Amino acid sequence: KNEVEQSPQNLTAQEGEFITINCSYSVGISALHWLQQHPGGGIVSLFMLSSGKKKHGRLIATINIQEKHSSLHITASHPRDSAVYICAVGIRGGGADGLTFGKGTHLIIQP
Amino acid sequence: DAGVTQSPTHLIKTRGQQVTLRCSPKSGHDTVSWYQQALGQGPQFIFQYYEEEERQRGNFPDRFSGHQFPNYSSELNVNALLLGDSALYLCASSRTIGGYTFGSGTRLTVV
Numbered sequence: 209k210n211e212v213e214q215s216p217q218n219l220t221a222q223e224g225e226f227i228t229i230n231c232s233y234s235v236g237i238s239a240l241h242w243l244q245q246h247p248g249g250g251i252v253s254l255f256m257l258s259s260g261k262k263k264h265g266r267l268i269a270t271i272n273i274q275e276k277h278s279s280l281h282i283t284a285s286h287p288r289d290s291a292v293y294i295c296a297v298g299i300r301g302g303g304a305d306g307l308t309f310g311k312g313t314h315l316i317i318q319p
Numbered sequence: 320d321a322g323v324t325q326s327p328t329h330l331i332k333t334r335g336q337q338v339t340l341r342c343s344p345k346s347g348h349d350t351v352s353w354y355q356q357a358l359g360q361g362p363q364f365i366f367q368y369y370e371e372e373e374r375q376r377g378n379f380p381d382r383f384s385g386h387q388f389p390n391y392s393s394e395l396n397v398n399a400l401l402l403g404d405s406a407l408y409l410c411a412s413s414r415t416i417g418g419y420t421f422g423s424g425t426r427l428t429v430v
Contacts, residue, residue, distance in 0.1 A: 253418055308364065312361050
């Protein structure tokens, strides 16, 4: 079983829809990251969370430490949001903070 | 302010050869992590460098080695290349513990 599980793996939605991507993890973490990767490979860090909720523009990320679960929400989705969204965690107690990644959610927003 | 810079962007090597990939971290960052991302998969942690030493290592063979220089830049070396080493290699920098900034990656193809 992977330490970081994401769902769904693939998601196609219409422009304007509210999008939710989920991430569950099975280990104690120091922080959880939501990342965006566009075709070609470059990764952009969206959020780093250790508790609660963060908002940036149309993106909202929440984390529930007790339930070991995080969600990424996109409001008023737009075709330019189409990308792979990756959840990654820093494992607590490891000293260093190399990330463990989920497999990603491939999001397509159709006009 | 430049983010993380990786070079080269693309590289083709022959099986059995050796390759060196380079990473310049974001200004102010002192920690560099390297990840391997196979096609369709999430990135896998290779190792992390801090204060010119390997601080943590993922499940990769000794053919993968690295170095960090006094200016915090880093190199990833892979010896005796295998076809399975073909992947996107991502570098991420951070300040000891904190948010990550990712480079755009080096696409390595082994033929």
